[in-house]
Amino acid sequence: MTKAGTGISVAAADPPASTVRLPRRRGMELALIVVAVLLSVFGYCDVGLAGAGGVPPGAAGYGAGLGVLALVAHVAVRLRAPYADPLLLPIAVLLNGLGLVLIYRLDLETPGDRAAPAQLVWSTLGVALFIVVVLLLRDHRLLQRYTYVSVVAALALLTLPILFPAVNGARIWLRIAGFSIQPGEFAKVLLAVFFAAYLAANRSALAYAGRRVWGLRLPTGRVLGPVVAVWLVSVGVLVLERDLGTSLLFFGLFVVLLYIATGRTGWIAVGLLLAVLGAVAVGRLEPHVHSRAEDWLHPFASIEAGQGPSQVAQSLFAFAEGGVLGTGLGLGHSVLIGFAAKSDFILATAGEELGLAGLSAIFLLYALLVERGYRAGLALRDPFGRLLAVGLASLVALQVFVIAGGVTGLIPLTGMAMPFLAQGGSSVVTNWAIVALLIRVSDSARGQYDGRVAP
Amino acid sequence: MTRYIRHAAAFCVLLLAALLVNAARVQVVQAPSYQSNPANRRHDIARYHQPRGDILVGGEPVTGSRNTGEHLRWERTYHDGPMYAPVTGFASQAYGTTLLEDSEDGVLSGTDPVLLPLALWNGFTRARNAGGDVVTTVDRAAQRAAYRGLGARKGAVAAIEPATGRILALVSTPSYDPGLLSGNGAGAARSWRRLNRDADQPMLNRAVRQTYPPGSTFKVVTAAAALDAGVIGDVDAPTRSPAPYRLPGASTRLSNESKGCQDASLRVAFERSCNTVFAKLGVDVGVTGMAATAAGFGFNDGGLRIPFAVSPSTFDTSVDRAQLALSSIGQYNTRATPLQMAMVAAAVANGGQLRPPYLVERTTRPGGGMVAAAGSRPGRRAMQPSTAARLRELMTDVVRRGTGANAAIPGATVGGKTGTAQHGLGNSGTPYAWFVAWAQADRDLEPKVAVAVVVEDASAHRGDITGGGVAAPIAKAVMEAVLAP
Numbered sequence: 001m002t003k004a005g006t007g008i009s010v011a012a013a014d015p016p017a018s019t020v021r022l023p024r025r026r027g028m029e030l031a032l033i034v035v036a037v038l039l040s041v042f043g044y045c046d047v048g049l050a051g052a053g054g055v056p057p058g059a060a061g062y063g064a065g066l067g068v069l070a071l072v073a074h075v076a077v078r079l080r081a082p083y084a085d086p087l088l089l090p091i092a093v094l095l096n097g098l099g100l101v102l103i104y105r106l107d108l109e110t111p112g113d114r115a116a117p118a119q120l121v122w123s124t125l126g127v128a129l130f131i132v133v134v135l136l137l138r139d140h141r142l143l144q145r146y147t148y149v150s151v152v153a154a155l156a157l158l159t160l161p162i163l164f165p166a167v168n169g170a171r172i173w174l175r176i177a178g179f180s181i182q183p184g185e186f187a188k189v190l191l192a193v194f195f196a197a198y199l200a201a202n203r204s205a206l207a208y209a210g211r212r213v214w215g216l217r218l219p220t221g222r223v224l225g226p227v228v229a230v231w232l233v234s235v236g237v238l239v240l241e242r243d244l245g246t247s248l249l250f251f252g253l254f255v256v257l258l259y260i261a262t263g264r265t266g267w268i269a270v271g272l273l274l275a276v277l278g279a280v281a282v283g284r285l286e287p288h289v290h291s292r293a294e295d296w297l298h299p300f301a302s303i304e305a306g307q308g309p310s311q312v313a314q315s316l317f318a319f320a321e322g323g324v325l326g327t328g329l330g331l332g333h334s335v336l337i338g339f340a341a342k343s344d345f346i347l348a349t350a351g352e353e354l355g356l357a358g359l360s361a362i363f364l365l366y367a368l369l370v371e372r373g374y375r376a377g378l379a380l381r382d383p384f385g386r387l388l389a390v391g392l393a394s395l396v397a398l399q400v401f402v403i404a405g406g407v408t409g410l411i412p413l414t415g416m417a418m419p420f421l422a423q424g425g426s427s428v429v430t431n432w433a434i435v436a437l438l439i440r441v442s443d444s445a446r447g448q449y450d451g452r453v454a455p
Numbered sequence: 456m457t458r459y460i461r462h463a464a465a466f467c468v469l470l471l472a473a474l475l476v477n478a479a480r481v482q483v484v485q486a487p488s489y490q491s492n493p494a495n496r497r498h499d500i501a502r503y504h505q506p507r508g509d510i511l512v513g514g515e516p517v518t519g520s521r522n523t524g525e526h527l528r529w530e531r532t533y534h535d536g537p538m539y540a541p542v543t544g545f546a547s548q549a550y551g552t553t554l555l556e557d558s559e560d561g562v563l564s565g566t567d568p569v570l571l572p573l574a575l576w577n578g579f580t581r582a583r584n585a586g587g588d589v590v591t592t593v594d595r596a597a598q599r600a601a602y603r604g605l606g607a608r609k610g611a612v613a614a615i616e617p618a619t620g621r622i623l624a625l626v627s628t629p630s631y632d633p634g635l636l637s638g639n640g641a642g643a644a645r646s647w648r649r650l651n652r653d654a655d656q657p658m659l660n661r662a663v664r665q666t667y668p669p670g671s672t673f674k675v676v677t678a679a680a681a682l683d684a685g686v687i688g689d690v691d692a693p694t695r696s697p698a699p700y701r702l703p704g705a706s707t708r709l710s711n712e713s714k715g716c717q718d719a720s721l722r723v724a725f726e727r728s729c730n731t732v733f734a735k736l737g738v739d740v741g742v743t744g745m746a747a748t749a750a751g752f753g754f755n756d757g758g759l760r761i762p763f764a765v766s767p768s769t770f771d772t773s774v775d776r777a778q779l780a781l782s783s784i785g786q787y788n789t790r791a792t793p794l795q796m797a798m799v800a801a802a803v804a805n806g807g808q809l810r811p812p813y814l815v816e817r818t819t820r821p822g823g824g825m826v827a828a829a830g831s832r833p834g835r836r837a838m839q840p841s842t843a844a845r846l847r848e849l850m851t852d853v854v855r856r857g858t859g860a861n862a863a864i865p866g867a868t869v870g871g872k873t874g875t876a877q878h879g880l881g882n883s884g885t886p887y888a889w890f891v892a893w894a895q896a897d898r899d900l901e902p903k904v905a906v907a908v909v910v911e912d913a914s915a916h917r918g919d920i921t922g923g924g925v926a927a928p929i930a931k932a933v934m935e936a937v938l939a940p
Contacts, residue, residue: 256466260459303494313494319481320489321497327581333497356482360475367471374464378457390460394467401470410477 022450025086026078032090033074037067040097043329047105050330065120066097069127076131081443083450085372088442091365092435095420096123096428102349103423106342109335115342115423122425126432133436140441144384147197154190155233157183162240184246185426189433192395195254196387199261203383207262244289245402245414251275252398257391296412311337311345315407318348326355342423344415347407363404366419370397373438379445389441392434501583503527503548508563508586508821510543510555513595518543523638531637537630538602541660542593542814545633549643554660555589555814558762562587562818562826569826585821592621592816596936601626604929610910611661613794614933617801617893617905620810620832622761624933631657663765666790667909670876671728672889673785675799675846678725680748681736682842690721690845700731702777709734709780725849726857728873730784737783738776745783746772751837752809753798761814768795785876793907796891801905803850803870804893807843808834859890861927864935867896871930873922887911890926894934904937906930
């Protein structure tokens with residue numbers, strides 16, 4: 001990330017370079033997409049060979065489907081975002097393809113509950129949304145116009161599920177005509193847009209007002225208002241919908257963006273303080289959250305109590321079985337985790353069957369995705385674009401950390417979907433939207449140096 | 456703003472590092488303890504993922520495996536389960552393993568390192584070896600004869616090949632079908648509860664895990680001790696033994712079931728099973744000599760494994776002379792497993808050499824390649840060869856014209872000894888009927904089989920429960936089955 005700065009500062013300090021046509025790297029993107037699709041098809045065949053002893057009959061169809069989706073997305077990028085970062089789309093395709101492989105692999109263990117076909121449909125919808133965003137959104141700054149529309153829509157989406165019955169203890173689903181939708185997932189993107197726009201507009205007021213207390217410059221009460229409001233919404237989401245992960249994600253995203261916009265360590269102090277207060281209060285009041293913390297501190301308590309292993313314990317068993325090289329695709333027993341093995345705990349399957357090597361590779365893919373987002377943020381000049389790029393990337397980073405840390409016992413488990421990998425339509429569609437926006441800002445970031453006037 | 460973005464990026468790098476370090480902790484550092492956690496079902500899933508190796512009797516498997524399609528996929532099945540249960544034991548997904556299924560579990564389940572031709576390569580590929588087979592020494596015909604002979608009665612049979620120690624038959628009745636316990640479902644749990652509650656203890660392996668007072672069959676040991684110690688020089692010379700015999704240092708008088716025991720020679724006393732003569736012989740030999748001879752036959756040895764453990768048979772060495780007299784006729788604290796008494800007969804038949812009994816001929820890879828041959832272990836001298844020769848003569852007389860006539864086989868020399876062991880408070884229990892014997896076909900150079908039979912049938916009339924009446928025909932059937940060409 002530091003290297004990115006130097007490369008761009010050279011270009012910025014050297015105006016004649018802008019007359020040279022920048023390489024667009026679409027060919028590289030296409031090559032990487034082919035690799036990503038081939039890797040996914042290979043994984044799909046591997047599962048079939050390990051399980052049923054033959055290449056699964058749908059292998060060609062699966063490969064063709066994924067390949068066509070990736071190619072159409074690539075064409076859209078080539079047409080409307082020619083300077084976009086060439087790594088973003090291949091990483092998204094690879095993660096989505098790998099997620100489909102893992103879900104298909106778990107489907108073999110649960111013949112009565114097949115999730116891969118629906119996931120493929122949702123992935124198609126996600127890619128369609130990606131294409132729509134890339135084609136229609138000509139400039140990310142257009143989004144600034146919809147700052148308050150975004151936040152109202154986000155809050156509406158967040159509060160909507162309260163009206164619907166709880167599913168598995170959490171009120172985060174909408175059930176309409178047989179489809180389950182998690183509106184909170186879409187709210188993430190809208191909130192990121194709102195945060196970026198609001199902070200870009202008000203960052204001076206937030207940064208340069210306030211008084212010193214114990215050497216920290218605390219913000220004034222007037223600007224503290226929105227922060228408290230966001231904090232209250234997060235806690236409200238947590239208490240009313242019992243969705244620990246989403247509230248943590250929103251709050252973390254807001255603190256990160258606030259810090260980047262203002263550079264005030266005071267915000268981090270306030271943020272941490274509020275987070276600790278909220279966590280302690282909710283941990284006391286909510287048995288659901290309290291038991292999550294207990295599971296984290298004592299993952300094997302239920303075994304010692306004679307009630308069999310908890311989900312976290314089963315997840316740890318799965319990771320432990322994987323070792324360094326894994327059992328091989330299709331040869332693990334992560335299905336023992338039971339409920340949510342295909343969604344929240346999908347990473348345990350990757351850890352068991354692909355081992356520490358495969359798990360690290362997946363983490364690094366996410367890291368690369370986040371890094372490309374940050375790089376675009378660093379290269380952009382307008383504050384909104386910078387905050388939007390960094391915010392979306394941070395969203396992915398925080399989400400990966402919260403769920404991956406949860407299933408590996410690093411932090412208390414919070415129900416959240418692993419981006420692209422996990423079963424869950426809303427999540428896949430949202431992640432494709434995030435990648436689409438990242439493509440758009442990265443296109444602006446690189447395109448502005450190509451002697452073109454940004455529209 | 457650029458600086459703060461870099462700070463945030465550094466924070467993301469920190470999160471990534473935390474995830475990677477933690478993943479390494481779970482998957483590498485903690486992995487062994489997680490993998491060995493008893494609640495981790497992966498061990499069981501791997502164990503039952505493949506069919507278990509088989510236990511072979513006479514070249515044919517008496518076990519099998521059934522694909523249940525469940526998570527613990529393969530379940531044990533048994534052919535003639537009740538008949539072979541004292542050999543195989545059970546292999547249950549819920550209740551563990553017993554007997555051969557337990558002691559040969561490494562080979563049968565495929566985990567034994569000797570099955571791995573390339574240990575390192577297997578560790579890399581995580582392949583699991585197919586289960587190997589266990590070839591037993593059991594003789595199909597002898598086992599069937601013993602099982603049918605016991606029928607509905609409660610008892611046990613152990614048969615050995617004297618020259619090698621190969622166990623030819625091991626039967627215990629009433630028995631049970633070990634296949635009922637193979638699974639992990641409600642049916643297995645029901646069977647487990649029922650079998651454990653059953654007053655007849657069908658899961659008790661009476662042939663090796665139950666000790667009985669051996670009664671008169673122990674007189675073979677006492678006679679061997681007397682001959683070895685030189686207390687008896689000539690088997691036909693009269694002994695100076697009163698009848699009834701007052702136990703030394705006690706007022707109890709010991710009497711006989713049969714007549715003509717006063718001053719009887721060893722031959723006559725053996726034939727008529729004179730308690731008085733043998734009680735006095737035991738006292739004359741002394742506790743040291745008696746204990747040494749008993750130990751030579753295998754008494755008081757807690758370490759015998761065939762390869763599963765055998766309950767030690769006991770000869771009490773801290774006894775006064777009256778107790779020694781009773782111990783010498785197989786009462787007081789003298790107790791023996793049927794296998795132990797078969798070993799006594801085998802030692803006599805094998806010229807005084809006792810070969811430790813064993814049940815596993817060899818273990819093989821699935822393809823049939825040999826893994827290990829258990830084979831015969833070196834024998835030890837239980838008595839002098841001359842003593843064995845004279846005891847063979849005495850035992851032959853018992854079958855030819857004494858209490859063991861029911862065991863006579865045409866075309867073969869058979870030696871035996873009956874026993875009727877009193878037990879219970881004031882000898883109120885139904886006596887146990889014993890018969891120990893060996894047999895040598897006329898065409899053979901050496902005895903091919905030694906057998907011990909015990910019948911503890913509470914339902915029979917007291918008069919019928921005698922070694923010669925109930926146990927000898929069963930022994931005969933087993934020996935005929937072995938001798939049959």
